[in-house]
Amino acid sequence: MEVASALRQLIQIPQNVAILSHRNPDGDAIGSSLALRHYLEQYGHTVHVIFPSEYPEEFEALPGAEEILIWDIHTEESKQVLQRKNLLFFLDFNAYNRIDKLGDFVKPLNATRVMIDHHLYPDDIADFLFSDPSYSSTCEMVYRFIEAMDDKIKINPTVGKCIYTGIVTDTGSFRHATNASIFRITADLIERGMNDTSVQDMIFNSQKEKNLRLLGHCLANRMEYWPEFKTALIWLSKKDYETFQIQRGDTEGIVNYLLSIKDVRIAAFIHNQPTVVKLSLRSKGNIDVQEMCHTHFNGGGHRNASGAYSHDSLKATIDKFKAILPLYTEQILKS
Numbered sequence: 392m393e394v395a396s397a398l399r400q401l402i403q404i405p406q407n408v409a410i411l412s413h414r415n416p417d418g419d420a421i422g423s424s425l426a427l428r429h430y431l432e433q434y435g436h437t438v439h440v441i442f443p444s445e446y447p448e449e450f451e452a453l454p455g456a457e458e459i460l461i462w463d464i465h466t467e468e469s470k471q472v473l474q475r476k477n478l479l480f481f482l483d484f485n486a487y488n489r490i491d492k493l494g495d496f497v498k499p500l501n502a503t504r505v506m507i508d509h510h511l512y513p514d515d516i517a518d519f520l521f522s523d524p525s526y527s528s529t530c531e532m533v534y535r536f537i538e539a540m541d542d543k544i545k546i547n548p549t550v551g552k553c554i555y556t557g558i559v560t561d562t563g564s565f566r567h568a569t570n571a572s573i574f575r576i577t578a579d580l581i582e583r584g585m586n587d588t589s590v591q592d593m594i595f596n597s598q599k600e601k602n603l604r605l606l607g608h609c610l611a612n613r614m615e616y617w618p619e620f621k622t623a624l625i626w627l628s629k630k631d632y633e634t635f636q637i638q639r640g641d642t643e644g645i646v647n648y649l650l651s652i653k654d655v656r657i658a659a660f661i662h663n664q665p666t667v668v669k670l671s672l673r674s675k676g677n678i679d680v681q682e683m684c685h686t687h688f689n690g691g692g693h694r695n696a697s698g699a700y701s702h703d704s705l706k707a708t709i710d711k712f713k714a715i716l717p718l719y720t721e722q723i724l725k726s
């Protein structure tokens with residue numbers, strides 16, 4: 392990391408730091424943000440973590456989660472806090488449009504910006520850019536960042552727990568985007584006192600009963616499968632949102648069940664959230680759902696996991712998704 396020595400000097404002196412991550416923060420967003428916070432605080436920095444919107448409830452168990460400022464809820468406080476900041480970290484996102492109004496507020500601020508992110512095609516919005524889509528997760532990058540600062544000694548069980556959270560969630564519990572390094576990092580975190588089973592429990596064994604029933608509904612009543620395109624879809628209507636009282640995070644992970652069908656190569660989850668229709672696409676192998684989301688729905692993400700928003704109706708969005716599949720037949724059948 393070439394930027395390391397300049398950054399190392401910067402963080403030696405206590406700064407007023409804000410760590411920002413993307414809308415609908417996932418385990419990697421919250422894990423990387425809190426890991427960095429607990430690391431930086433060991434230098435005496437004043438650190439606030441600020442997200443545009445709320446995070447899924449299970450992550451309330453992470454140390455420091457309760458102090459996170461949510462722009463949608465704590466707008467005024469977030470503004471006041473941000474105005475005093477001179478060092479901003481952008482974690483797990485690479486364009487201002489991923490943080491909406493928070494981005495509009497942050498753009499003109501006079502502060503040094505550091506981006507640590509593993510999505511494709513970063514915007515030129517940081518003074519220090521640490522962007523590499525070959526990493527499994529931003530949490531893995533935060534580990535490498537701390538290592539590049541010569542500070543592995545500062546990876547205590549709390550920092551380790553937060554890092555491990557994003558590694559587990561962004562690799563689907565070591566099912567994809569894995570490599571030798573991710574297992575070595577995990578081993579190192581465990582040796583440094585991180586309790587891995589407590590993280591797995593927090594993520595996978597903290598479901599509410601209603602979410603299991605929602606999953607049953609999705610699989611039994613809302614699933615479509617087109618073997619000719621090796622594609623499966625789950626959709627949810629506005630009415631489903633009411634019936635199951637769906638809240639933030641409740642639909643997380645549902646799309647992945649489709650990938651467990653033997654021949655499925657593309658999995659889609661299209662749901663009519665209260666204000667917008669959201670698409671989540673997942674793929675196996677070389678099929679590029681990032682390109683699909685970007686070209687047809689103005690979204691993005693990673694090759695095998697991408698998302699987008701649609702301002703069309705649920706039906707129109709599903710129809711559009713079905714209509715573009717033939718464009719990808721060759722890619723799908725080759726995979």
Ligand code: 5GP
Pocket residue numbers: 413510670671672689690691692693696697698699700
């Ligand atoms: P999810 O489907 O779980 O919301 O997101 C999957 C991946 O795609 C994540 O890395 C997420 O950051 C990215 N993503 C989701 N929605 C959007 C979007 O509207 N625009 C862009 N650029 N990326 C998105």
Ligand code: MN
Pocket residue numbers: 419420483509528529561
């Ligand atoms: Mn991530």
